[in-house]
Amino acid sequence: MEKYVHLENVGMAFESKKGRFVALKEVNLTLRQGEFVSLIGHSGCGKSTVLNIIAGLLNPTTGVALALGREIDGPGPERAVVFQNHSLLPWLTCFGNVYLAVERVFGSTENKAQLKARTQVAIDMVKMGHAADKLPNEISGGMKQRIGIARALAMEPKVLLMDEPFGALDALTRAHLQDELMRIVTATGSTVVMVTHDVDEAVLLSDRIVMMTNGPAATVGDIVEVKLPRPRDRLALANDAEYHRYRGAVLEFLYHKELRPATAA
């Protein structure tokens, strides 16, 4: 299927006390199956809004949003979301959080033992087997984010949506989780949309980088196709001329074409 996810002339406006705020205007975007796409842009440019429209958490005010050939009508487990702040339920263990999702998606077709096995596989995939019985508040931020990823992957979604998944983590943990994510996505062949504001992250992970113009009325400014061969190795890429060319292109867009005043950043 060529048009796995398809946004056509999508616009989004919010009604606020100060009147109508147009967040997005005429956003056009098509995702292919198995593709890793990053949305990058300055704060407040509406990249999370695009993600939430694909997730079905927001309804676009204008335009058409399609996923898997059907109009997006509300959220659903086939479009799993990894939230920025992990959003694990603090009263459930790590296992319980993942199990809740697994039970919802596969509960009608599989028995308890199979559901538990699925949960365990997902937790092992993010290397959190040792902490499965811990509560979210007993583990670090990076570990919580791993469980958030495990919860999303365990649902075997058609599209994996990630909203700045590593934004709140320190640089070393972030690099580590990026490598893990690359490994997992290669293994599962997932279609991924990731919101980020980290240029290196975007270039390292993506097949395409969608660069958004500044809001209000933000839209797709330009798209960079990253043709670096996979698997990618961050150390090898550090001295790779192609890598730096892509990086330069994104930086050029963000800090030359779409530079916003420091006060608004």
Added chain:
Amino acid sequence: MSQAAPTSASRIDWREVMGQHLVPPLLGFALFLGIWGLIAQANASIPGPASTFWAGVKLFSDPFYIKGPNDVGIGWNILNSLGRVGIGFGLAAAVGIPAGFVLGRFAFVNRMFSPIIGLLRPVSPLAWLPIGLLVFKAAQPAAIWVIFISSVWPIILNTAAGVATVPQDYLNVARVLKLSEWKVFTTILFPSVLPHLMTGIRLSIGVAWLVIVAAEMLTGGVGLGFWVWDEWNNLNVEHIIVAIFVVGMIGLALEQLLMVIAKRFQYN
């Protein structure tokens, strides 16, 4: 809550524990007893700490005697008061928790009822007593009615506030998973509201215990409030002071117990 000593320390510094956590409250009690003793010496009608203490010991040496409808042991008085608070509070919880969930979940209902709640909540609990007597035509249910009406508000308001402030992130998880309404309630709404609900219950039982003495003074029967009034008629001031301490200690114990329970439901 103050902790005795940092748990990371390999050895507990007993001098620090004594100095910081044992000596100040003991000093406070000593000062309190001293002032009380001075007042008692200046005013012969007020019994001192010693005679009150011995009166208390005598009362608690035989707490469960029954010598007539107006003369029963202090244990029976306590149990009767606790029983009334329990029934009144239980009814308040049975009505207040579901009402709080509805008010928190539906803004329309909330706007409908919050002016009425705002109007009725500040009313002194005892003002409801005549209404209770009128409707129930008996003192016992009227006392329970007063407990109910005064302790229902904190439960409703805290539950509603808890429901209204369930983090949107958790609700988004529910939406992405397309959980059923029942599953949303059991796995997200209820656990998320529990800490608020526990606060409501704690405030509510506190109010109920405050009100019970006054309500029983007016309605009679077996109970701490009526006992205080009876001993006032007998001019047995020692027993009145003992009653004050008993009411205070039970109130404190209830509060502490609920704090311990509430702590189990704190996730952050």
